[in-house]
Amino acid sequence: MASISGAFGGLLAAAISNMQGVGGKPAWSWIFILEGLATVVAGVLSFWIIVDFPDTATFITEAERKYIIKKLQDDGQFSVAGETFAFRHILAAFRDYKTWLCMLIGAGYILTCIVGYYADRLGNRGYFNLGCFGVGIVGYIILITSHNATLSYIAIYLAASGIYPVVANSTTWFANNAEGSYKRGVTVAMAIGFANLQGIYRAQDAPRYILGHAVQLGYISLGFIATSVLMLTLHRENKKRQRGERDEIILSENRMLDPEKETRNKRNGVFETVEDARREKGDKWSGFRYHL
Incomplete structure (x- = not known):
C-alpha cells in the first residue's frame, strides 16, 4: 500500500503543480493544503469506518469473538476484551518515557539530517548519494550471503543507512536541477513515483528473502550507476556553459x-x-x- 500511495501521490503532486498562482499561493502550498484536507477528511471518516473492537464487532459470531479475544490476550493485549475511553489513557502515553524513546528510535533521521546538512553546506549532493549507495550495497550483500543472525541484524542498519538519506537528498537534488515550477513538479513527481515501484518481498521467500534483497541490491547498484552518470553529464554541461558553448x-x-x-x-x-x-x-x- 505504501508503494501504491507513493506512486499516486507523485502523480497527484504533478497535477497540483499546475495550480501555481491560484488564490495567490504557490503550487507547492496547494500540495499541502489539498492533500492535508484529504487526510483530515479521511481521519474524521475513520471514526465510522475502522473496524470495532472484538468485544463489540457485529460481523463475527460469538464463537469467533471468544477465539479472537483469547488469541489477542495470549499475545499480551489484555485490553482487547473491552476498554472504556478515558482521556487519562491518552495522557498516559505522553507521560510514559517509552513513548518518547520510541519516537527517537522510529524517526531514523540522524544520518538523513547529517547528509542534508553537509550536502547543503558543501553544495554537492551527488557524492553523498554515492557514499550512501555504497553503504547500502554492502548491507544488502551481507544480508544475501550471511547465515549469522547478529551479522544480518547489523546489515539491516547498513542497508537502511544507504537508502533513507538518499531519498531526501535526491529529491532536493532533482528539484535544484530542474528550473521552472512546472518542470520541477513533474520531475520530482516522476522520480518519487518510480522510486516506489520496488515492493518485491514475497511471503514464500521467508525467512531470508534472498530474492527481495537481491532486487533491492540491484536497485541500489542502479542508483549508484545513475548517480555517477548524472554527475558526469552535469559536470560536462557546466563546463560547456563556462566556455560559452x-x-x-x-x-x-x-x-x-x-x-x-x-x-x-x-x-x-x-x-x-x-x-x-x-x-x-x-x-x-x-x-x-x-x-x-
Whole structure:
C-alpha cells in the first residue's frame, strides 16, 4: 500500500503543480493544503469506518469473538476484551518515557539530517548519494550471503543507512536541477513515483528473502550507476556553459560576435532580453549551473 500511495501521490503532486498562482499561493502550498484536507477528511471518516473492537464487532459470531479475544490476550493485549475511553489513557502515553524513546528510535533521521546538512553546506549532493549507495550495497550483500543472525541484524542498519538519506537528498537534488515550477513538479513527481515501484518481498521467500534483497541490491547498484552518470553529464554541461558553448543571442545587449560564434549562438536561441531567455529555457539557459 505504501508503494501504491507513493506512486499516486507523485502523480497527484504533478497535477497540483499546475495550480501555481491560484488564490495567490504557490503550487507547492496547494500540495499541502489539498492533500492535508484529504487526510483530515479521511481521519474524521475513520471514526465510522475502522473496524470495532472484538468485544463489540457485529460481523463475527460469538464463537469467533471468544477465539479472537483469547488469541489477542495470549499475545499480551489484555485490553482487547473491552476498554472504556478515558482521556487519562491518552495522557498516559505522553507521560510514559517509552513513548518518547520510541519516537527517537522510529524517526531514523540522524544520518538523513547529517547528509542534508553537509550536502547543503558543501553544495554537492551527488557524492553523498554515492557514499550512501555504497553503504547500502554492502548491507544488502551481507544480508544475501550471511547465515549469522547478529551479522544480518547489523546489515539491516547498513542497508537502511544507504537508502533513507538518499531519498531526501535526491529529491532536493532533482528539484535544484530542474528550473521552472512546472518542470520541477513533474520531475520530482516522476522520480518519487518510480522510486516506489520496488515492493518485491514475497511471503514464500521467508525467512531470508534472498530474492527481495537481491532486487533491492540491484536497485541500489542502479542508483549508484545513475548517480555517477548524472554527475558526469552535469559536470560536462557546466563546463560547456563556462566556455560559452551554450550562449544565446540577446538582442538587447547588441554584442558583436564573429560569424562562427553567431551561428552557434543562434542555434541556442535568440531572445530579446536575458530574462526572456531564462524564463523560456529554464535550466537549459546558459547562465544556469547544475548542482553536482
